[in-house]
Amino acid sequence: MSSTSSFHPLPSRPLTVAVLGATGAVGQELLALLTERRFPVGELRLLASPRSAGRRLVWQGRELTIEAVSAAAFEGVDVVLASAGGSISRRWAPVAAAAGAVVIDNSSAFRLDPEVPLVVPEVNPESALGHRGIIANPNCTTILLTLALAPLQARRPIRRVVVSTYQSASGAGARAMEELRKLSRTVLDGGEPVSEVLPHSLAFNLFLHNSPLQPSGYCEEELKMLYETRKIMALPELRLSATCVRVPVLRAHSEAVNIEFEQPFPVEEARTLLAEAPGVELLEDFAANRFPMPTDVTGRDPVAVGRIRQDLSDPNALELWLCGDQIRKGAALNAVQIAELLLDPAWREAAAQPVGAPSASTVGGAV
């Protein structure tokens, strides 16, 4: 990739913000979060495809016109929150960064680029210090997973992770959500559901994640979980095997996670660590058999973790279940948190130090 040669913290004045992909599922959530979290927006530019150019949206009482993405649209922009897909990011993120913006990119375009930080603010905020104009937001299932793994890894090293995901329609965008609604009605009315957005009908059905299959037999989504978790957690040798499944849930992803450690990990200790971990909420009531569900986290920030238990087949392993709103924490919220990190006075101070001086404990206060 090409980008500017030095990183920059965001200035402490109202910022010019561009949302690229403003009409999409993630883009709409970004707009809501900028308001909710009182992000210091001076000017807001809404960018999408030529199909949406000229449409108007009201944001914070201001009527804004959507523009087709172009080089001119990035002039004078401080921060770009990009969620328009990998090919659009590959084309436009370097242009925006060269124009002086910091681009926080939700696509997979730059995630494994060694020059681009891949950041979950609760897990590796210090990585953002190395940015050169582009910061990548990780894959949604990976963000949710690392929030649960990081506090456990900090106590006892993880040897291997086996994870199965239950991914909602919203993970495939706004049109996939609409298709699930529509085809569910079709089935209830006795009709034959015919999918146009997803490869198969998700109505009263599920299927293995349809990202391209690799020669190993894993699909891209599963390999993203492996390689991105390794990069975020700075564990290049981590062993992780994932099976990703699309399920007929409108919004919020779930994951069944088996974590093998180097040594036994007392369940109560794991429970306490996860209850106290940033971005995590413990939601478990064994007496009532009540554990996290997608509806518990829809529209909410924390990743809900529960049913933490000893793996009866391995004295060194724990099992747990988690749910998180992947449009929110798995995409838009994580991106806004990264932008907030760049505004954090502690981070600014750390950014002014010589390379290598700051530590994770000195940054990330805004998260």
Ligand SMILES: NC(=O)c1ccc[n+]([C@@H]2O[C@H](COP(=O)([O-])OP(=O)(O)OC[C@H]3O[C@@H](n4cnc5c(N)ncnc54)[C@H](OP(=O)(O)O)[C@@H]3O)[C@@H](O)[C@H]2O)c1
């Ligand atoms: N959904 C999730 O849970 C999730 C989670 C993490 C990451 N992501 C990533 O975020 C990105 C967007 O996902 P989404 O779910 O929000 O998708 P989406 O609902 O389909 O929205 C796509 C957005 O991209 C815009 N776009 C499409 N083609 C474009 C072009 N040629 N030029 C400029 N803009 C264009 C669309 O604008 P128009 O309306 O004009 O077509 C729309 O605003 C993807 O890279 C996805 O992998 C999504």
